[in-house]
Amino acid sequence: MTPDKPRVVLGVSAGIAAYKVCELLRRLTESGHDVRVVPTRDALRFVGEPTWAALSGNPVATEVWTGVDEVPHVRLGQTADLVFVAPATADLLARAAHGLADDLLTNTLLTARCPVVFAPAMHTEMWEHPATRANVATLRERGAIVLEPASGRLTGADTGKGRLPEPAELFEAARRALARGGLPADLAGRHVVVSAGGTREPLDPVRFIGNRSSGLQGYALARTALARGARVTLVAANVALPDPAGAEVVAVGTAEEMHKAVLEAAGSADAVVMAAAVADFRPADYRESKIKKSESAGPAPIELVRNPDILAELGRRRRDGQVIVGFAAETDDVLANGRDKLARKGCDLLVVNQVGADLTFGRPDNAAVVLAADGGSTEVPRGPKEALADVVWDLVADRL
Structure with a gap:
């Protein structure tokens, strides 16, 4: 392996989804990772050794007897920066959980002292x-x-949960695990709920009242929590982004739909992070037919009614030990409005950021101040949205 590149052992077990891992391997190698593919013996029935060797640029072995002088069953795990197993079949998970070491991949898993990810x-x-x-x-x-596996089409005509996530999202999961390096999975065993995107309140069959939220910050929070070992429920409103690998995604449209989905998921959650931009109001009346323009009169006024205040309700309903995080998108008097909202909503943390035409919405970067109910504050300088997400989870983990 090349010492100046991140070293990844890509384990492949015997599932039909092995063909999708070729694309994951290509993404890893093209982004500068040194990848050693370690398939199980039966995995080669799905994708052959020449394919793995050609795509990785490294030799491929399945048995501990190959290249015995280099002691591969010990060295691969010892020197890896990440071991990523995809697909991980039920058989492979069982052997890994019971500490079996009957081939090169399971030996590597036992000797690895780096992050290990199973897909x-x-x-x-x-x-x-x-x-x-x-x-x-x-x-x-x-x-x-x-x-967590994705839901969708499986082998043959079957559909359901068990599908391997798409290669692009597997790559993101690998990248996040590498970024954390040897840091502990401090959210392991925790269930977290993240909301993302922007709700839309319909006026008629073709029009709605909405906002400019893209969902990027919420998805960064979900991916980062997954890399820290959490089970993630992502409630996504009108987001055109691929599902993060391992997250349970609940798609919603309106504020009332998000209200129902978030409260249902929060019942078993250790932490809830409300990153979505939820509409405060909705039209009082929905028109079944498209509202027509009148040439002789101006537009009729639209009466609005309040939507449920999800963040405030979470604060009232919280279980003992549950951590609630809100977001405040402000244009003026950012910190003053943020402190007022923190006091009113009853959450533990409030992420306050300034928004505008060229700020935050739809951008890959963000800057914020995280206010705490105990009076503390943490300033996060402008940077990737994943950096802000990590700060948020640091603060959540301290409170769990």
């Missing part, structure tokens, strides 16, 4: 089986990151 893929019944759930829980308790 499961299997039929829904196998994923939901108590044995698999117990194995996943064991691996997570030991500090491994086990992503």
Whole structure:
């Protein structure tokens, strides 16, 4: 392996989804990672050794007897910066959880002292089986990151939960795990809820009242929480972004739909982060037909009514030990308005940022001040939205 490049061991177990991992490997190598592919013996029935070797630029081995003089069953795990297993079948998860070492991949997992990520893929019944759930829980308790599989089309005509997430999102999961390096998975065993995007309140079949939120900050919070070991429920309103690998995504449209979804998910959550831009008002009346323009008269006034205050209700309903985080997008008197909102909503932390035509919405960067109910504040300089997300989770983890 090349010492000046991040060293990734890409484990591949015997699932039909192995073909999708070729794209993950290409993304890793093209972005400057030195990747050693370690497939199981049966994984080569799906994608052959020449493909893995050509795409990675490194030799491929499945057995501990290949290149014995280099002791690969020890060296690969010892020298890796990340071990990423995709797809991780039910069989592979079971062998890893029980500490078996009957091939090169399971030996590598036992010797790894770096972040280890499993991306499961299997039929829904196998994923939901108590044995698999117990194995996943064991691996997570030991500090491994086990992503939740996606829902969708499986092998044949079957559909359900168990699909391998898309390669682009697997790459993001790998990148986030590498960015954390040897830091502990401090959200392991925690369930967090994140809201993202902007709600839309319909006027008629073609028009709505909405806002400019893209969902980028909420998705950065979800990806970062996943990299720290959390189980993530992402409630997304009108977001045109790929689902983060490992998150359970609940799609909503209006503020009332978000209200219902967030409160339902929050019942079992250790932390709730309300990053979505939720409309304060909605039209009192929905027109079943498109509102027509009159040539002789101006537009009719639109009567508005209040939407549910989700953040305030979370504060009132919180369970013991639950951490509630709100967001405040302000244009004027940013900190004064933020402190007022923090006091009114009853949350533990409030992320206050200034918004405008060229600020925050739709941009990859953000700057904010995180206000705390105990009077503290943390300033976050402008930078990638994932950097702000990490600061938020640092503060949440301190309070859990």
